[in-house]
Amino acid sequence: MSSRQQSTVSQPDLTMDGLVQPFEGIRVIEIGGSIAAAGASKILSDFGADVIKIEPPDGGEARRLPPFPGDVPHLDRGGYHLALDTGKRSIVLEIDMPSGVQLLLDLARGSDVVIIHLPPKQARMVLAVLDRFGDDGPSTVTMTPHGLEGPYADHEEDDISIFARTNRMLRHSYTGEEPLRYAPYVPTLQWASTATSATMAAIWGRRHDGIRRSIEVVATEALSGNVDSWYIPWAFTGSNQVRSLGNQVAYSEGYFPCSDGYLFLSVTVPQFLKRLCEAIGFPELAEDPRIHDPLQQEEHYGEFRDAVNTYLSVRTRYEAFHELQSKGVLCAPLIDVSEAMTDPQAVARQTYVEVEQNAGVGVTTIAGPPFRIRGQSENPWQIKPAPLFGEHTAELLTEIGYSSEEQLALFRAGVTS
Amino acid sequence: MTSKMLEGIRVIDMTEVWAGPMGNSLLADLGADVIKIESFPRQSSITRTSRGVALDGDGPPWERNSLHHMANRNKRNLTLNIRSDEGAEALRKLISIADVLVDGYSAGTLQRIGFGWDDVHELNPNLVMLSMPGWGVTGPYQGYVTLGSGLDSTSGHAMLRGYPGQPVEEIPSILHTDATGALGVVQAVLAGLFQREKNDNGMFIDMSQTEAFVWQMPGATAEYDLNGRVPPRLGNADPHVVPHGCYRAGGGEASEASPESSEPSWVVIAARNDAQWHGIATASGNPEWADIEHPWSTVVGRLRARADIDAGLAAYAATGTAEEISDAISTAGGIAAPVKHAVSFLSDPQFAERGWLQSVEHAYMGLQLMPGFLWSISPDEASVEIPCGLLGERNHEILEEIGYTDKEISELEDSGVIGNVYPT
Structure with a gap:
């Protein structure tokens, strides 16, 4: 079966003002509703990929994490969601039932890659389901704290506990004092950025050699393996300098x-x-x-x-x-x-940009492009508002061929929202 | 490098220190052919020359510097004096057959020696050139110099770190933007390669390492943008999650890590929801903490009892080592982790099960266990095909590939354009 040809999801027009974007024509499915998953697909979305965000019925971490305008919680107005879900399409789907799994399959058919951040048991279920496509199926990028298998696989973690496991937290403190985290969710989004990189490579590889790949991006490995972990200086020197010596000691x-x-x-x-x-x-x-x-x-x-x-x-x-x-x-x-948002360099380069959001939030200011591709009139990076919760559920169900009666049945049964 | 995803892509790495070299190693891990060009005869890379980080042993000190080994696997090394006519000619030949050039110098440096974007685009119209100064190629800070720690200051991140009330002088300096910049290299290069296929033309990419990082702080940006508040330093606390902290573990010292020091060990404990709190209560031998009658059993009850809960968990944490406490809580469904020293990588059962650490044989460092890859790929798993390269190790091989004869290569050696030993 050649399921890649069976795709019925239409490709939205991602060109604006004649701008050609690098990931135009590429479809990414994001499952999980977490900050990590939202962060993993953001740059792909802003550079032109059609990112379909499959959201859990409770909205998930990405929509529930403060801050909110005026400190009033709202699934469409969270600062993380507004910044990380830009330009994506949202469908709300309960994947823990056969009807939801079937919808997931219909959405994934013909997609380039599926990014999964779920508890390992659920992630293994989704991977098994996607395996039904065989070699024609989308590549997968699976994000877990510790990996799909192994003694820690089922341990729950969060931003600070992952960080603690990577050696940075201990170094981020002085002898005798309590080790410190970085700013909230910086470690999680660094993990997400690792998944972004792997996802882009998987898409490139597939387009050139046709090979469907299954990639795991494990939080502890993504952070422990990057350049600032300080494992190697310890390994090479056996140094007992466990922590930073501090600014009081010349001359660092x-x-x-x-x-x-x-x-x-x-x-x-x-x-x-x-x-x-x-x-x-x-x-x-x-x-x-x-x-x-x-x-x-x-x-x-x-x-x-x-x-x-x-x-x-x-x-x-x-x-x-x-x-x-x-x-x-x-x-x-x-x-x-x-001050960083009004620093002369940030202003001159438009390091931060304004985006007219949905949901009555008005204009928000968020980080601009992580890099700028020159050589055409403007950087092919385009910020679009973050979607309302389930904004594209009907649109996507229609695209994959579900009738309005079938859509009503799915809603009534609690499969979609 | 046995990963094939970027097979056929030739990258010229002209970067130093960490972000650029690591980014290029990541491209190599994904299958690209990365040629690292190092300055010669001048030693310019601080990661080869800095003091105190090289193991005593055989071989030149610049081959044993740990800061250099952190970011240079899987590359083919070429030395080149690009300020000489012969060196510049060799670089032009390389550029003409490359897909990607990654420039890690301050804005304008390569341009001044004849390798600016206009120059290289003329040599190779299909070339993707990435420049990655700390604050970007344009703007009033053009040409300014920095390491990652300086970017942490101007991004606003440094002011979010540290203990509440701590003097600014005591905020530790960190190098996080090197890690974000390394991934930025991979993303910018891949976006460029995709774009090249669409436009059938090379391009210049301007990556400010600051901008490759600031999107990782959406919460802080939104707190100011949406509510007009500059977020305070929180230490390890979370305003909406209790517990969420770091506690001194018992069992005395981080003995493996630091046998001679009196360094205590620390454990992180957190519960975002009632179920995770139940795990902590159970593991700590206080199951009543999660009974519906107990005020701590609820999210709001815990918020209102922050100090008491911290005291209760501090007492519990002191009853075991960081590993014992965190294993007990994790197994029971709570969130906990030991605050690890690098040495714990060697004893981590999960890393061991996944075979994450890599055995690497290096000419001067011998057999070392090195950090593994940032991702695992099926079917073409990454591997260390080339350990951290020696100075000029592949000079002959690479120059032959671009048409130099043995005689010509010898002449380049004799005239000091290439070499594999820095002059003393």
Whole structure:
């Protein structure tokens, strides 16, 4: 059977103003309703893929996670949903019954890839069902905290517990103090971004060699395997330096007070230190072994810090930033989220963009493109509003050939919403 | 690299430090042929030269630097003095047969030496060129220099980290944008390759590593955008989830991790819902905590008893090691995890079951267990075909592929355009 030819889902017109998008003509199914699943398909959606979001009847984590405007909960108005579900089509489906499974199959038929983030038992069920398509079926990208099999497979995890398992949390603290997470859901969305990358590769591979692939993206592996896990320095040196030594110990990196806040300075290697000493008017410090000799640095850290503070105390963050950068010093102003959204570089590049949302939210400001493809008149990245809960249920059921009577029956039986 | 998904795609890696090199290794893991070009004779990569991170042993220190091994598997290494006429000519030949060029230098650097976008596009109209400065190719910060830790400052992320009330000077610096940037490389390159098929033309991609990261903070952005509030530092707490914290475990020390130190071990415990709380109550030997009569059995009851619950869990956490506590809670259906040190990767039963760590034999490091891949693929699983490459290890092989004779290669060596040992 050649199910790929049986597709009856129409391809929506994804071209606007003649813009050709890289993932135009590619269909992705996202199952799970989680932040991780929503994050995994977002960039594909914004660059032109037709992403069909199969949502659980309770809306799932992506729609339930605060913040909401005015702190009033609403399935269509959550900040995570509004930012991560842009441009997707929403169908609400109970997949824990044969009628739901059949709908899932009809939606998946002819799709390029299905991204699955479900508890392992459910995920295995969905994978088994998709296997009915054989080699013609969509590739799959399955997201689990620990993998589909193994002693931890069924352990429940969340953003902070996954993070704790990857070595970063311990490093993100000082000796004797409580280890700290990053900002909420940053680890989860890093895992999601890993799944995005694997998904794009699977689509590319399939288009070129025809091979249907089954990919697992395991949260602990996606995070532990990336470059900042610090396993390798430990493995190579056997170092007992379990944690970061802290900013008090010369000379790594740290935040130094300016007249209106803090400047981040990086002097991790001798040439960076030299540039800084010259730029702040103390070139002799760069030649002073008390400052550059690793064995003496810690004892004389105060002298170094005093020199830096003398320079920074009469300058704002941005004055010092521009002046020091003009001399090749690695530095950056420490700014909060509101300042980041109005930072001159962010404004000049439109790092954040406005989108007119559905659901009475009005215009929201969210992160803009993660990268910009030049060489045509504009970046083929387009932000569209996030869908209302179940906004496209009827549209999609019609596309896959369900009559209005059949759609009524599905709704009445609690299969769709 | 036995993965075939990107088979036939030739990538030139001209990046340093972490985000770029890791991104290129990920492309190689997916099956691309990645040629890493390293500066010669000048040692420019801080990951080859920084101090204190190389194991004592045989061979040149730049081959043993752990910071370099973190991000350079599965590539073919070529040294090249691209500021010499002969080196520039070799680079032009490589570019003319490549699909992708990844430029990790500050905005404008390659342009100044004749390898800007206009130059390379003329050499190879089908080339996808990705530039990835920290703050992007355009804008007032064009040409500014940074590591990932600086981008954490200007993204707003640094101000969200740390303990509530902690002095700013004590916020630890982190390098998360290197990890996000590495994945950004994969995504930008693949988007470019798809786009090339549609437009039948190469293109330039401008990736700001800041912009490749800030979409990971939608909650903080929305808190300000929707409600006008700058989110505070929360430490490990969650305003709507109790428990959600990190507790000092008993069993004394993280003995495996740090035998000589008095470092305590820590365990994370959380419950988003009543069922997970039931698991925690059961595991801790306090099943009554989840009885319907008990005030802690409900979401709101737990929110109102945050301090008492933290105290109760702190007492429980002290009764076992981080692993014992987390295993007991996880098995009972709650959320818990030991706060791991890297050494725990070696004893993790789940990693072991999945065979995640990879045995890699390196010329100077010997046999090492290295972190595994970010994904597992069926049927063509990724593998380490080439360990972290030696300096100039594939000079002959690569130059021969682009038409150089043995004699010409020897001349390049003699004139110092290529080499595999940095001059002292």
